[in-house]
Amino acid sequence: MHAVDHVDNARRFLALTDNQAFLDRNLWGLRQKRDAQMKAHPEWQALRTLASEIKEHALSHLDDYLEMFERNALANGVHVHWAEDAEAHNRIVHQLLTAHGVKTLVKSKSMLTEECDMRPYLAERGIEVVETDLGERIQQLDNEMPSHVVVPAVHKLARDVSKVFARTLGTDPDNHDPHYLAERQREATRPLMLAAQAGMTGCNFAVAETGAVTVCTNEGNADLSANLPPLHLVSIGIEKIIPRQQDLGVFIRLLSRSALGSPITQYTSHFRAPRRGGEMHFILVDNGRSARLAMADFWYSLKCIRCSACMNTCPVYRRSGGLSYGGVYSGPIGAIIDPTMDFKRYSTLPFASTLNGSCTHVCPVKINIHEQIYKWRELVAEQHDLPFIKRSAMKTAGIILSHPLLYRGMVKAMHTTVPYLPSALVNSPLNAWCEGRELPPMPKQSFRQWYVEHRQHNDPHGVHTS
Numbered sequence: 463m464h465a466v467d468h469v470d471n472a473r474r475f476l477a478l479t480d481n482q483a484f485l486d487r488n489l490w491g492l493r494q495k496r497d498a499q500m501k502a503h504p505e506w507q508a509l510r511t512l513a514s515e516i517k518e519h520a521l522s523h524l525d526d527y528l529e530m531f532e533r534n535a536l537a538n539g540v541h542v543h544w545a546e547d548a549e550a551h552n553r554i555v556h557q558l559l560t561a562h563g564v565k566t567l568v569k570s571k572s573m574l575t576e577e578c579d580m581r582p583y584l585a586e587r588g589i590e591v592v593e594t595d596l597g598e599r600i601q602q603l604d605n606e607m608p609s610h611v612v613v614p615a616v617h618k619l620a621r622d623v624s625k626v627f628a629r630t631l632g633t634d635p636d637n638h639d640p641h642y643l644a645e646r647q648r649e650a651t652r653p654l655m656l657a658a659q660a661g662m663t664g665c666n667f668a669v670a671e672t673g674a675v676t677v678c679t680n681e682g683n684a685d686l687s688a689n690l691p692p693l694h695l696v697s698i699g700i701e702k703i704i705p706r707q708q709d710l711g712v713f714i715r716l717l718s719r720s721a722l723g724s725p726i727t728q729y730t731s732h733f734r735a736p737r738r739g740g741e742m743h744f745i746l747v748d749n750g751r752s753a754r755l756a757m758a759d760f761w762y763s764l765k766c767i768r769c770s771a772c773m774n775t776c777p778v779y780r781r782s783g784g785l786s787y788g789g790v791y792s793g794p795i796g797a798i799i800d801p802t803m804d805f806k807r808y809s810t811l812p813f814a815s816t817l818n819g820s821c822t823h824v825c826p827v828k829i830n831i832h833e834q835i836y837k838w839r840e841l842v843a844e845q846h847d848l849p850f851i852k853r854s855a856m857k858t859a860g861i862i863l864s865h866p867l868l869y870r871g872m873v874k875a876m877h878t879t880v881p882y883l884p885s886a887l888v889n890s891p892l893n894a895w896c897e898g899r900e901l902p903p904m905p906k907q908s909f910r911q912w913y914v915e916h917r918q919h920n921d922p923h924g925v926h927t928s
């Protein structure tokens with residue numbers, strides 16, 4: 463597979479100015495709602511610390527908790543399967559569906575099944591997978607990956623959705639009313655749900671001491687997928703394990719507040735045992751997680767509860783859109799997870815960041831996201847995987863920044879020449895920085911000049927601050 467060209471992908475999305483503005487506005491709105499929730503809860507930072515500690519403890523004893531979870535799930539009458547990788551996961555699902563004569567599987571949102579590429583795998587073997595989450599369904603009908611872990615079609619406008627539905631469901635292409643579109647989708651999907659022989663859900667949390675799983679949704683589609691058909695499959699990433707039932711409250715309080723700024727998801731469903739006459743199967747999936755657990759710099763990424771707060775706050779994500787990352791996981795968390803799966807393919811993603819640290823600041827489980835992004839950059843540079851221009855520019859910057867006299871000379875030269883350069887040269891297509899922004903006027907003096915001037919005329923503490 464080709465390496466993802468994030469810059470090129472971002473450029474394409476930026477050209478869709480209405481979509482870009484809509485995405486930015488919506489996600490920033492979510493960030494503000496999250497902030498309001500945080501401020502309303504004086505115990506917020508204590509909750510974050512607790513969540514982080516619970517996750518780190520669980521990950522440090524993952525083998526024990528996984529076995530405890532399996533024991534308890536088996537005792538509850540659930541079948542438990544272990545999948546080393548995506549291929550094993552898909553094979554297990556296929557075998558189960560074939561054994562039950564299933565031709566249609568209804569499914570609620572699960573990033574793990576996207577990660578395993580399960581839909582095409584089953585389609586090739588004659589089994590249709592129907593997404594029941596509205597956003598996921600839109601993306602499925604448009605043949606696109608989800609662009610966001612919580613709101614998969616957030617980059618689309620209503621008019622984009624009506625185009626997709628007109629093409630695939632035969633709706634009125636000129637009716638962009640979201641209620642009309644949602645209702646038509648529901649009418650198209652509900653009969654499939656009622657007729658389906660098997661349903662699948664993901665899992666937000668798997669509780670070791672009870673052997674139960676918790677699924678958080680806003681549409682109730684997971685409950686329909688799980689409860690209507692007689693066969694319920696649950697795909698579980700092994701990092702979803704938490705030790706005790708009482709730990710759940712910590713995460714439930716943080717998850718939706720961090721994601722959408724709402725106190726709780728509309729549905730928080732707990733599945734512990736198969737319903738009478740039915741079957742329940744848990745598929746515990748590794749797919750590179752154990753290897754990541756052994757990576758000293760990156761294992762903290764396994765604490766992620768997929769709340770999306772880091773995406774909603776990231777200025778690069780809000781402008782470039784999730785699809786520009788070219789992987790299942792996008793945004794700041796994608797920039798650190800995706801390279802663990804395929805270093806070459808995703809080596810540009812750690813550069814899709816300003817390293818402002820906002821992602822780390824909002825993360826409910828205190829993942830040091832921007833530090834891990836920076837670490838990936840170092841590794842990419844060590845592997846000589848940087849493009850020639852970036853490599854040369856960084857080398858030159860390194861020389862200038864490590865020689866103070868040279869640096870000051872350069873600042874002085876820029877200060878005197880840039881204001882007189884013709885605008886066509888400054889704003890030329892070769893200067894990517896000036897695409898979409900104006901170069902601000904040069905300040906009258908540099909920070910260093912200002913500092914020296916004020917220090918000379920001031921008290922023993924140095925800078926005059928009045």
Ligand code: SF4
Nearest residue numbers: 766767769770772825
């Ligand atoms: S890294 Fe943190 S903020 Fe980002 S999705 Fe995961 S839990 Fe949420």
